[in-house]
Amino acid sequence: MTVAGARERRVRTGGVELCVVELGETGRPTVVLVHGYPDSKEVWSEVAERLAEHFHVVLYDVRGHGRSTAPAPLRGGFTLEKLTDDFLAVVDAVSPDRPVHLVGHDWGSVQGWEFATVRRTEGRIASFTSMSGPSLDHFGHWIKKRMSRPTPRRAAQLLGQGAKSWYVYLLHTPVLPELAWRGPLGKRWPKMLERVEKVPAGDYPTASLPSDAAHGAWLYRDNVRARMRRPRTDAYAHVPVQLITPTGDVYLSERLYDGLELWAPDLLRRTLPAKHWVPRTRPDQLAAWIGEFVTAREEPGPAPERAGAGRYADRFGGQLVLVTGAASGIGRATAFAFAEAGARVVAVDRDGEGAARTADMARLIGSPQAWGECVDVSDEQAMEKLATKVAAEYGIVDVLVNNAGIGLSGAFLDTTSEDWKKVLDVNLWGVIHGCRIFGKQMAERGQGGHIVNTASAAAYLPSKSLPAYSTSKAAVLMLSECLRAELAGRSIGVSAICPGIVNTNITSTARFAGVDAAEEKRRQERSSRLYGIRNFPPEKVADAILEAVVNNRAVVPVTPESKGARLLSRFAPGVLRTLAKLEPRL
Numbered sequence: 001m002t003v004a005g006a007r008e009r010r011v012r013t014g015g016v017e018l019c020v021v022e023l024g025e026t027g028r029p030t031v032v033l034v035h036g037y038p039d040s041k042e043v044w045s046e047v048a049e050r051l052a053e054h055f056h057v058v059l060y061d062v063r064g065h066g067r068s069t070a071p072a073p074l075r076g077g078f079t080l081e082k083l084t085d086d087f088l089a090v091v092d093a094v095s096p097d098r099p100v101h102l103v104g105h106d107w108g109s110v111q112g113w114e115f116a117t118v119r120r121t122e123g124r125i126a127s128f129t130s131m132s133g134p135s136l137d138h139f140g141h142w143i144k145k146r147m148s149r150p151t152p153r154r155a156a157q158l159l160g161q162g163a164k165s166w167y168v169y170l171l172h173t174p175v176l177p178e179l180a181w182r183g184p185l186g187k188r189w190p191k192m193l194e195r196v197e198k199v200p201a202g203d204y205p206t207a208s209l210p211s212d213a214a215h216g217a218w219l220y221r222d223n224v225r226a227r228m229r230r231p232r233t234d235a236y237a238h239v240p241v242q243l244i245t246p247t248g249d250v251y252l253s254e255r256l257y258d259g260l261e262l263w264a265p266d267l268l269r270r271t272l273p274a275k276h277w278v279p280r281t282r283p284d285q286l287a288a289w290i291g292e293f294v295t296a297r298e299e300p301g302p303a304p305e306r307a308g309a310g311r312y313a314d315r316f317g318g319q320l321v322l323v324t325g326a327a328s329g330i331g332r333a334t335a336f337a338f339a340e341a342g343a344r345v346v347a348v349d350r351d352g353e354g355a356a357r358t359a360d361m362a363r364l365i366g367s368p369q370a371w372g373e374c375v376d377v378s379d380e381q382a383m384e385k386l387a388t389k390v391a392a393e394y395g396i397v398d399v400l401v402n403n404a405g406i407g408l409s410g411a412f413l414d415t416t417s418e419d420w421k422k423v424l425d426v427n428l429w430g431v432i433h434g435c436r437i438f439g440k441q442m443a444e445r446g447q448g449g450h451i452v453n454t455a456s457a458a459a460y461l462p463s464k465s466l467p468a469y470s471t472s473k474a475a476v477l478m479l480s481e482c483l484r485a486e487l488a489g490r491s492i493g494v495s496a497i498c499p500g501i502v503n504t505n506i507t508s509t510a511r512f513a514g515v516d517a518a519e520e521k522r523r524q525e526r527s528s529r530l531y532g533i534r535n536f537p538p539e540k541v542a543d544a545i546l547e548a549v550v551n552n553r554a555v556v557p558v559t560p561e562s563k564g565a566r567l568l569s570r571f572a573p574g575v576l577r578t579l580a581k582l583e584p585r586l
């Protein structure tokens with residue numbers, strides 16, 4: 001293992017010798033990371049390095065993998081019972097007096113479910129974090145239930161998972177998998193992982209891959225059929241479980257975990273927009289979630305409060321979200337919605353006091369940490385400074401919401417170039433700076449993320465009274481679409497939110513070109529009244545923003561008038577051109 005400070009030892013058990021590596025101080029809580037198929041312990045190196053700052057981290061090569069020896073004969077040497085013996089031998093060696101926190105990925109998680117549900121490990125495990133590997137027993141019951149009462153939905157779920165399990169059938173054929181792995185497949189696998197799974201190239205997978213994969217075929221052959229036929233009926237987890245589900249996993253359906261609370265009563269669910277190999281593609285997020293889960297279970301006292309209780313707590317808990325224009329209106333409501341979901345929030349606004357107030361409130365309603373920052377989004381240098389500070393002190397932003405914006409009303413011929421400059425500086429350049437500076441950091445980190453830009457229905461709704469504002473928002477919409485295409489390959493989603501009329505402060509600060517100060521004030525008051533009568537709350541826009549991130553939506557019209565305008569702009573643009581000529585009654 002190439003990680004600095006790694007200490008290696010050998011543990012003998014049941015006729016094999018396991019290669020075990022430890023990182024971090026031994027007095028701290030122990031986290032044991034178990035790898036999957038076809039992997040070795042090195043799949044965890046990125047996560048282990050991060051966890052070792054706070055924990056005693058232990059990794060081992062499963063029998064027949066990496067630098068551990070293989071059982072002889074291979075057949076019958078990989079049963080879950082024998083793998084449980086190995087786990088207990090490792091735990092006895094590295095943490096004889098204290099239960100360990102178990103983390104498993106893929107087959108490491110399949111094993112982890114066995115460890116966490118059998119009697120003889122009781123008292124030896126403090127918690128279990130599972131990713132991309134269900135319990136074979138739970139899976140067996142899942143199938144039986146759907147076969148015995150096959151409603152159309154259940155049949156579709158069965159077929160869906162059946163199609164995703166093609167490789168399991170192949171691995172049950174004799175000799176062929178071994179030949180393939182030791183031949184062409186073994187050679188091509190690293191490139192396939194890089195291309196299909198977006199696993200960054202580097203020192204993983206290791207040179208032992210062909211023999212790991214050949215030996216590991218016995219994991220399937222020794223266990224799958226037996227457990228599918230006769231799943232254990234007592235497979236209840238005796239430890240708290242954190243389930244991390246990558247939503248883009250091509251091998252496992254999310255539906256497999258429906259009803260898991262029956263088997264694991266103390267269950268915390270997390271979802272991640274990622275493919276199967278999360279230990280390589282999302283090490284920051286995994287280390288943060290594992291660290292949080294372990295720490296909460298180590299602290300003495302009553303059962304820990306779960307951070308965030310909102311609808312999307314499973315998705316955003318612990319993530320870092322930066323919202324601009326967060327002192328008021330849609331930005332403030334968005335910061336609160338993310339806070340409710342347990343995200344860490346950076347509230348940015350040119351109104352520093354307002355941003356600080358939002359951060360204070362965010363902490364009160366569920367955000368584990370929140371900060372207010374006073375920055376003008378149109379000031380490129382200030383935005384650069386902000387990004388440097390945020391990266392150094394709080395981390396790389398997972399979700400960026402470029403929301404700050406100002407209103408400007410008035411005919412084109414009444415709008416001065418100074419007016420144009422102001423509105424474009426904030427509404428367009430503010431978004432460009434945010435996307436460029438924070439988007440670059442996200443892309444360089446290589447672990448995905450999401451950018452939301454607040455455009456407006458005005459982006460596709462021409463009007464003779466809002467030429468500058470609408471132009472700025474149309475540009476934001478197109479920028480979002482272009483950026484979405486560019487960043488898709490880096491797992492960074494981009495969404496443009498297009499609200500219609502929302503009851504916020506924007507009307508009382510919006511400029512009206514071509515009228516004197518008294519008339520401007522009158523129009524501001526009148527439009528504020530109209531927006532108040534319409535009374536669409538900013539909280540509903542915030543909900544749409546979180547939903548857009550979760551489902552990676554491209555363009556999201558919010559409010560009925562915005563949805564209607566979007567449809568007309570596509571199917572009957574002539575109608576909108578006629579409406580555009582109407583005199584606004586402000």
Ligand code: NAD
Pocket residue numbers: 324325326327328329330331348349350351354375376377378403404405406407426430454455456457498499500501502503504505506507509538
């Ligand atoms: P708001 O006035 O309530 O909030 C806007 C916030 O942005 C304020 O706190 C303000 O201080 C901040 N801000 C303005 N310029 C800034 C700058 N240069 N740097 C940093 N912060 C700045 O308005 P809102 O309605 O919540 O607007 C939020 C976004 O939604 C804007 O982009 C707006 O164009 C868009 N929008 C609003 C509506 C609506 O009806 N309210 C409709 C469509 C789109």
